[in-house]
Amino acid sequence: xxxxxxxxxxxxxxxxxxxxxxxxxxxxxxxxxxxxxxxxxxxxxxxxxxxxxxxxxxxxxxxxxxxxxxxxxxxxxxx
Amino acid sequence: xxxxxxxxxxxxxxxxxxxxxxxxxxxxxxxxxxxxxxxxxxxxxxxxxxxxxxxxxxxxxxxxxxxxxxxxxxxxxxxxxxxxxxxxxxxxxxxxxxxxxxxxxxxxxxxxxxxxxxxxxxxxxxxxxxxxxxxxxxxxxxxxxxxxxxxxxxxxxxxxxxxxxxxxxxxxxxxxxxxxxxxxxxxxxxxxxxxxxxxxxxx
Numbered sequence: 001x002x003x004x005x006x007x008x009x010x011x012x013x014x015x016x017x018x019x020x021x022x023x024x025x026x027x028x029x030x031x032x033x034x035x036x037x038x039x040x041x042x043x044x045x046x047x048x049x050x051x052x053x054x055x056x057x058x059x060x061x062x063x064x065x066x067x068x069x070x071x072x073x074x075x076x077x078x079x
Numbered sequence: 080x081x082x083x084x085x086x087x088x089x090x091x092x093x094x095x096x097x098x099x100x101x102x103x104x105x106x107x108x109x110x111x112x113x114x115x116x117x118x119x120x121x122x123x124x125x126x127x128x129x130x131x132x133x134x135x136x137x138x139x140x141x142x143x144x145x146x147x148x149x150x151x152x153x154x155x156x157x158x159x160x161x162x163x164x165x166x167x168x169x170x171x172x173x174x175x176x177x178x179x180x181x182x183x184x185x186x187x188x189x190x191x192x193x194x195x196x197x198x199x200x201x202x203x204x205x206x207x208x209x210x211x212x213x214x215x216x217x218x219x220x221x222x223x224x225x226x227x228x229x230x231x232x233x234x235x236x237x238x239x240x241x242x243x244x245x246x247x248x249x250x251x252x253x254x255x256x257x258x259x260x261x262x263x264x265x266x267x268x269x270x271x272x273x274x275x276x277x278x279x280x281x282x
Contacts, residue, residue: 013181014255017254017255017258018251018255021236023236023251044183044187045181045183045184047199048182048183048199049183051199051200051203052182052203052262053230055203055206056226056230056231057230057231057233059208059211059231060207060208061108061109061112061208062111062112062115062116062208062209062212063208064107064108064111064112068111068123069107069108069111071123072107072111072123072126072127072130073104073107075127075130076100076103076104076107076130077100079096079099079100079103079130079131079134
């Protein structure tokens with residue numbers, strides 16, 4: 001069995017979002033997890049990445065001004 | 080005099096129009112919101128053009144339940160085509176060295192809300208939808224579009240690549256660089272706009 005090579009913080013942080021997206025190879029996933037198991041600073045980065053993703057995913061929709069809404073509804077009626 | 084076939088075709092056309100209009104009306108807020116995050120000016124025109132193309136292609140919509148995603152896809156296609164017409168070259172404005180920037184670390188170091196126990200969450204909560212748009216609009220198109228589609232509108236990375244007609248690796252690289260740039264712009268915008276001077280990060 002080969003031992004997973006340790007990676008520095010810069011490399012772990014670089015891969016955090018892809019790690020959350022499951023967009024990295026199993027080998028790199030293991031490296032990031034190993035790094036996170038001992039590095040408190042990068043765990044903070046990971047939590048913040050999760051918060052940022054949730055913030056973006058739940059960001060409220062832009063309000064549609066009533067005059068724009070009326071014009072677009074009239075446009076749809078005219079199709 | 081109209082034949083029975085012509086009368087029936089007209090009735091089908093009316094029913095189709097009614098169905099499309101119902102779906103389109105329901106999706107107007109979501110379409111407008113997406114358009115506002117993609118373009119600085121001309122969101123209303125973009126929505127109109129998308130609706131026009133969607134109406135012409137309404138027959139290709141297989142499930143009405145998927146109408147929202149289908150309309151957004153058409154809007155993104157229209158936007159991509161408009162970008163191509165406006166400029167043959169991709170907007171590759173230099174964005175500086177991003178390799179060392181970490182918003183997480185910057186917030187810890189600068190500590191803008193010293194009395195907060197939830198510094199990072201408070202920082203994010205200081206941004207309302209208009210602030211978020213202002214930050215997004217500052218980004219070059221090549222970074223903003225994948226970020227909006229992937230992380231705000233929830234398209235899969237592969238779908239983003241297909242929509243942008245770019246290789247998956249290119250989109251992954253732009254998402255990576257775009258996230259760094261977005262975080263740096265959030266920090267810059269927060270400083271410039273006074274978001275950090277509000278008490279504890281809240282209004």
